[in-house]
Amino acid sequence: MATAPGTLRLTLLAIEGPVAEVTCARDPVYIGSDDQCALRLPDVEDGPRAVVMLAEDGAWVVEPADDSSELLLNGAALEGRAPIRDGDRLEILDYTVEATLDPTDDAPVVDQPLRATTSLDSLTRFVKFQLPHGSLVRRIDDPITIAPEYLRRLGRLNIEIAQFVQPEQLISAALERLLETFHGQRGWVGIRRVNYGPMDYVEGRLRSGETSDLSEIGDKLKPRVLDRSQFVMLPQVPDKPGSVMAGPLCGPDCVLGMAVLETGETGRVFTSADLDMFITMMNLFGVQLHAIFAQIAKVREATLDGEVNVAHAIQAKLTPRMLPQWPELQFGAFREPGKERTGDVYDVLRLSNKMAGFFVAHTSAKGAMPSMLMAQAQATFRACAMHLDSPHLVMRALNHLLYDGLGDRPLDCFVGYIDPSSGDMRYAQAGTMGSYIISARGEERPLTPNPATASLGVEKQPAHPTLSARLEPSESLALFTPGVTTARNAAGETFGEDRFVNILCDGFGQLASAMLKEMLNDFRVFTAGGAQPDDTTVLLAHRVE
Incomplete structure (x- = not known):
């Protein structure tokens, strides 16, 4: 130092x-x-x-x-x-x-070190392009002087752009006002949401109204404008007619874009006073652009919150109010809604052959899709279970319903049937789902197929075979969704699958209700002050001795 x-x-x-x-x-x-x-x-x-x-x-x-x-x-x-x-x-x-x-x-x-957003190519172009004689370079915090005749125009401009709510509106107005104020022949504006990468919105225009691309001189000035936040005025472009001004659209934290204005063959030469006015106008545009992006983000957040709230309401309607119980088999379940995303659903049914049917599913679909997928998954499971379809047939029916070739309806799922009297279980699993049997000695036996199977809705004809296992007396079956492992504590550390399985093993031999209570206590202590972006769902089945 x-x-x-x-x-x-x-x-x-x-x-x-x-x-x-x-x-x-x-x-x-x-x-x-x-x-x-x-x-x-x-x-x-x-x-x-x-x-x-x-x-x-x-x-x-x-x-x-x-x-x-x-x-x-x-x-x-x-x-x-x-x-x-x-x-x-x-x-x-x-x-x-x-x-x-x-x-x-x-x-x-x-x-x-150099900013990660300043590429080697950008630095090379900056070094190679030398500004011609008479060029002016200003920074955003340099003092400027505004001519009195410009003040009223700036006031009208501020009122005009304050009404804009979309970036496209601001770009169009910025081009029009820059060309009008400085009698330019060509203007170009590019806008991006972040401080690196290509522009998200671009518009170039001639004074005559025809569209125009970014000129060669404008491209050469990019490193100065975008990487160094410099305002540049070239009174004369080398080997070409006209004068050029270029500068950044600056937000509070980063450069949100740039504008280039050229006089071309009009014969007009930009002056220091023009550059001062250009800087002022670009600052007005930058402040309004930041406000537009902030409002868009606020609306998007409200929309997402609304979608999550609707999904939570539907999810609550799909959740069983009371789980069926058997003398030899006790079920317990817990689900806590995610703060950012939702997509978990589970169910337990008493089948006509006196067996227990159960499933746990999770979708990572976006927007309003999770609500529909949760309802479809539960309805399909119930219809198949009513006909005592084997687990692999349930998976086939679900995949047939979800697959559309786009891959935007993924569903991870565990479907199982268990005979309470013998503990014999048949099941099938798709995608990422925690599934273990905890023995009477506190040892875990994973049920995940090897090799792992694909999520439902992703492939047209995936294989999800029916597998078998046995739940012995005093053993517990534990199923849980990915949200359990992705929950974080105040330090940003994830709960993780190993930690969760160790907690389950520590509670071996207990009834489902006691085991669930102990697990939830440890989970909530860990995540206090942290984040739980996804739904957390746990389904336990304990075979009574």
Whole structure:
């Protein structure tokens, strides 16, 4: 760690005005005619590396890098290392480098790597493209001056865009107002929801109303605008007619997009006053865009909450009010609705042949789909169980109902029949479902098929064979959905299947009600202050000795 020297901003000035600008954080900054210099001097007569700026002991210093160039610091010859202060001017032949220091707190800082959102390709393009003479570079927090004739226009613009609720509306209005205000020939706006990747919304337009793509010069300015949040004005585009302004659409936390405006062959040249007005308008657009995205997220969250609440209500109607019991076999069940998603359903039936039929199912489908799938799954199970269909036939019927070739109706499921008097059990399992027999000695026997079977609704003709097992006296059958294992504590640690199975094993030999009570107590202690995004469902069956 080291003490931060403050941010150093170097502006390269020529006779005609600012040529380029670079912001320095901690690394050495070379100035010269070499292509690798952070601040490149256009004339090759200047030394390849004429001077270097260094951060040392909480301050910036300047030092000649070679003896080929005459250097003046504030009018005096620079012959060795010297401190750099705010407002200092370094003269190199026909050029002047002006230093601006932005002080920081005295807190220690740690060298930070490049942002993950800044790609190598973006950095390469940034280095290769040099701004032409006379270009202006501004940051979002630089002071600006607004001409009086623009103030009323800004007020009207603020009222207009405050009514927009969709990004497309804002893009269209931004293009129209930018072209109108600055008499541009071509405009382009791109918007994205996050601070990386491609644009989610894009629109380009000529003054005549025809659509237009992002120009070559606009693409070259992307690294400056999107990665460094710079506003740039090019009074003249190299080898092409026209002037260009480009800048970011900034939200409170990140860059949400960018805009490029060009005059083309109109002959108009953008000025510093135009850039100040452009920055102000882009700030207005950025604030409204953030508000639009925030409102969209709020509506989406409310919609999801509504869908989950409806699913919970349907789920409650599907849940058995009382489980059937047998002298030799006792059932117990628990289900707690998920805070973010729902999709669990279970059932226990007394069959006509005096056997117990039961099933537990879970779907990871999105939106309003879980409500329908839970109801369909329970209805299909009950219809098949009424006819005493084997477990694999129940699975076949469910898959026939759910499969549509899209894979958007997945269902993990366990279907079983058990003879209370003998403990003989036939079952079939699809997808991810916790299924164990806990012995009278506290040892678990997994029932998951090997190899594992596919979820229902995913494949057209999957195989879900009927398997057999035996529940001995004093043994317990435990079935549970994935929500049990994904629940988290306050530290973000998941409950996990191993932990849950160990709790079940610790409660071996108990009646289903006692075992369930002990398990729930441990589960709730663990998840206190944590998160339970998915439904949690447990079905226990204990064979009485």
